[in-house]
Amino acid sequence: MDATLHTPPWTCPFCALLCDRFGVAQAETLTPVGTRCPRAARALAQFGAAPSPAKPAVNGQPVDAQTALDTAAQWLARARQPLFGGMATDVAGARAFYRVANACGAIFDHAHGRALTHGLTAMQDRGAFTTTLAEIRNRADLIVCIGASPSARYPEFFARCAVGSEPGNADEVGPAQRTVVFLGCDADADRALADRPGVETLAIPLRNDLYDTIATLNALLAGKSLRAGADPALAALVVRMLAATYTAIVWIPSDLPGAHATLLVEGFDRLLKALNRARRAGGLALGGDDGGASVNQTLTWLSGLPLRTGVHRSGLEHAPQRYDTARLLADHGVDALLWVSSFGADLPPPHTTLPTIVLGHPGLAAICADREGPTVFVPVSTPGIGSPGHLFRADGGVVLPLTPVYEDTLPTVAAFAAQLGAKLASHKENAA
């Protein structure tokens, strides 16, 4: 094995924690160094040690880059209502596609738009008390994980928050004693946490369902007496929250159950507001993977509106329910789809017979060749693997630079978008 190490600083782009203290080894495929994170290992295994020789294709037939670009521009110029979906890209990709959206009147959604919308809607309606990884690491003596253990999708979460770090570790700057509560979720995967110095873990089952449980906690925190009698475990949790110096409530938006998960997020925020009257508390939604947090921030910064916004010729329209990719496709609300999936082959375009332009990881080539409808496939570089870039972390305020492992021969999403924008502009001039 050729263990050519890409030593830190390398920032892992494969989930919104953006860990920046590991390295990469280049063998037959890439492998992580310094972490056992299975998510990073699985994602890196999709890349060879050298740039991919993948070529663009139209309807499964290999074409040159110019033909792919011309075809994509023609389809977008002809479309009355295009949708930019997936949008798994970095800040530069989102910026470049905002310009293209202005040229062709596209709607923006993200592959994780539905999960992101719960938090956005709750924040727009009621505000939010948010926290960061650094605040949790430095201050939280009580961490309440709701609905799913953070480490199920974010394997390095507890390490990033220095929960159970060895005494004397430079990272161990937080409280000497912490309690981690798993509310309505399996703590098995984190059983080892309980053996770490200064960590107590506690699993509390739900009372009926998550909605009922959060309503009960809010009632107890508000000092209401419950007719059916309070669940002793939930009552004890409220006592713990009121005694804690800093409570962090952590949830994974994509794992929240039911069609009305926004109500749950509002319930978490009510808990946090009540706690902040006497103590300190903050919430962390662990989401925004595949560039979701970055595209949302970039779009908000450029247009004043978050994801699920249409950049129409008549003006901007934010429609968080209506501008849902699955719904738009099912309702025939769009007539062309541009799908971006630059971080891996796990986000294929949705099924549709509409003309579809896919900017994706080379591993999507076979899926795109087998699609029913007309499809342009352009293999693109992955930020943090074949090209530099920037991503926002899950906790919002931090944007991290991505350092490539090798220099790619594939175009970046931003570079292709810039060419597409120029082509669309020349189409307009010719039509005028």
Ligand code: SF4
């Ligand atoms: S937790 Fe996320 S960012 Fe950290 S190494 Fe694993 S996949 Fe990468």
